[in-house]
Amino acid sequence: MSEQIRIVVAGAERQVDAGTTAADLFADERTVIAARVGDDLVDLSRALNDGEKVEPVEIASDDGRAILRHSTAHVLAQAVQELFPEAKLGIGPPVENGFYYDFDVAEPFNPDDLKRIEKQMQRIIKERQQFVRRAVADDDARAELAGEPYKLELIGLKGGAADAAEGASAEVGAGELTIYDNVRRGGEVAWKDLCRGPHVPTTKHVPAFKLMRVAAAYWRGSEKNPQLQRIYGTAWESKEELQAYLDRLAEAERRDHRKLGAELDLFSFPDEIGSGLPVFHPKGATIKMEMENYSRQRHIDAGYSFVSTPHITKAHLFETSKHLEWYADGMYPPMHLDEERDADGNIKRQGQDYYLKPMNCPMHNLVFRSRGRSYRELPLRLFEFGAVYRYEKSGVVHGLTRARGFTQDDAHIYCAREDMKEELARLLTFVLDLLADYGLDDFYLELSTRDPEKSVGDEQTWKEATQILEQVGTESGLELLPDPGGAAFYGPKISVQAKDAIGRTWQLSTIQLDFFEPELFELEYTAPDGSRQRPVMIHRALFGSIERFLGVLTEHYAGAFPPWLAPVQVVGIPIADQHTPHLDDVADRLRARGVRVEIDTSDDRMQKKIRNAQKQKVPYMLLAGDDDVAKGAVSFRYRDGTQKNGVPVAEAIEEIVSAVERRVQV
């Protein structure tokens, strides 16, 4: 008769033999791959103690998938070391949708290696190797892992692992060190790795995985460290889920704005101009113009004043703003102008450095400072579609979402300190309303706070600004996530993150509070009592960059823009040549209402014209044949393939105009 213990299993108290494991409890449930005891995730093989609360962890849960992915990373590392015995192990944590493992190898992996590694992983999975946990003393671990320099480094960092590198905490936790042995059925240890766990019980518990790509990554995330070879993979609880994930990736690829931009003839990045510098073709420029026009109108309605400032300026301005002190790396190098030399090469006249502007705020400050300002003018909201140029590092440029030249829908609001909270709250409402009109309505907020290494000003002022932003963010009712150290050098910010049609999030609007630039520029206004006061400055961009937002919208809509933004809103398709005049007449009436309409008079056949318009994702195809002409009607074909025949022309026009005016998607 063995000793009994009392435990709580999934909420129900039970009495079991001492030494009972979680695996015993959930033996019938094949989808349970780990257990949660109290707050900790543990292996199923862990023996339970008296009084513990045990919950099953399903493989299809967030925790379950993370464990599965972490275990798959182990299988990957084992496969790599079997094929490349000289490979040294870095770290191998689960990440969103998958996992990676870093290796130090003499030769980088190539795509063929990836296939071989994948095969080797399948072999290991087939062998049904057990993941066996074993606690080790630090010194013993050092001895056992003498051949793994990176693991040794992690042992040294134990406890501080969370700071050591993202993912390092998956290897060494804060408590005792553990090693996981991968044990073959005969009891032979096939492989081992320093790891905190937990893991799935055996390699056979990896139902579906795929290696995705190789890339280099700096050891512990620092540019100063050597680069390791990182292999990314994904793992899922079933083949179906894996396939669904791959389908989602394929869907994202279909929506890629760089691809759609070329297919829909919206924009391009000519090599001749340079990296990260887009040109907009007529159709892309039409969308951009519509976006700007609507935004402009909304800003007028909201009491903004419009300004316009140059693209380049003398260095002094950016010295004043401290951009050259804090941000010179991100700026294009200066143009040195106006220097004169005599015949001997001696400088007769000192030259000047001119810089392309990376931000508009210093220029707006000069507008503010151009004359005396009264409290009656505040809040003064200066708005500009300002073109800025940032010398992004060559490896980060990415389509329209990370360009070197782009247009900010930038405003700087100067207001009295006591008014800033109200102004910020109004601003947030304005931002969210406007974004919703562009078809985005699923948001959360992020509060980016000071990075002491990269900021100007004093702690107290930062604290005050951060508190106000936090308050406004919280009061908005939206979820507010912290982003420590993410602030600009001059102040904290709230950013609006928007979810798109397939659930990806994009950082769009930013609202930054700045007490320092007004000081640097010695901005002042006269208060009611005649005293001189310093205004607070709010930096804000709604789209962030118009180009980037256009890219985001392209992906959000998969190129099928709502009628008000669609570059071509209507294509008229005659069934045969003789129906063209009827459509021309309809087109004239649509144009008179401001609709962008084209009649396809090419000598393609009707079916081909439909295909062409469909591929261009034109919202409305208007067909006309004998029946329609006779009745003074047109026939609609919509993007989804549905049709509505014999619609009287006047009615058809109203339907289209109404959809454009209401900015709805169809």
Add this chain to the structure above:
RNA sequence: GCCCGAAUAGCUCAGCUGGUCAGAGCAACCGCCUUGUAAGCGGUAGGUCGUCGGUUCGAAUCCGACUUCGGGCUCCA
């Protein structure tokens, strides 16, 4: 900036280990054709194989540098 990969006609791509390798489809242009919801038929034109240099009797093919792109890392005021 770092690592890996890529660059062939406007687009998508074929062209294997250097020697009929300058190719296809779509697009463009020219003809013919045209009646109801995603590709009618035929023809023509179009490329110093990203650029520059090297190896070689010979380079789209091998090597180097640069440019641009892609995937990551780092970065993103």
